[in-house]
Amino acid sequence: DIQMTQTPSTLSASVGDRVTITCRASESITSWLAWYQQKPGKAPKFLIYKASSLESGVPSRFSGSGSGTEFTLTISSLQPDDFATYYCQQYNAYPYTFGQGTKLEI
């Protein structure tokens, strides 16, 4: 199975900050990577696909980059609504696997 490792596990930041979350795959997944946002008690929300393509309706302050085994999710200017847990997921091969999550807190 492809292992996905996210860093950091927890990130403390303030409104207006620029933050970056890293996701590393145990083998190359080319660009078959998605990012999700999850708030407490809610289902995950789809943010980014193919490593860097923004899903329709997602604010442009979110961006993704990377290929192969190293990927990043960047939020350019944190808004109050962005404090949540973020997950990466590879969909290069089954079983699909998620990173362990990064909790973004104030």
Add this chain to the structure above:
Amino acid sequence: QVQLVESGGGVVQPGRSLRLSCVASGFTFNSFAMHWVRQAPGKGLEWVAVISEDGSLKYYRDSVKGRFTISRDNSMNTLYLQMSSLRPEDTALYYCAKMGVKDGYKIGIDYWGQGTLVTVSA
């Protein structure tokens, strides 16, 4: 709009069975692969299984192979997860989820239900 509504969760003893259902609406159900993803209380997301558009292809995570069966009824726009020989470690919120496709390529999971809670406990 896309809606996925799960049902069938509950409290069950170890070793027993349970069947989850997910009714889909707002999209052409038989054109998309469908997934089950679970989340244990306070833990991260864990992919469980996927079924192709016509039900001919199925994949499972190793820990549920031989115990869980994913299926679908395209005439009823419904996805199922038959779970047997349940274990305490299967305790989780189970999400039904839709595979996204753009320009003919898979893009990940673009829609999720709200989940149904399965608790395996004596």
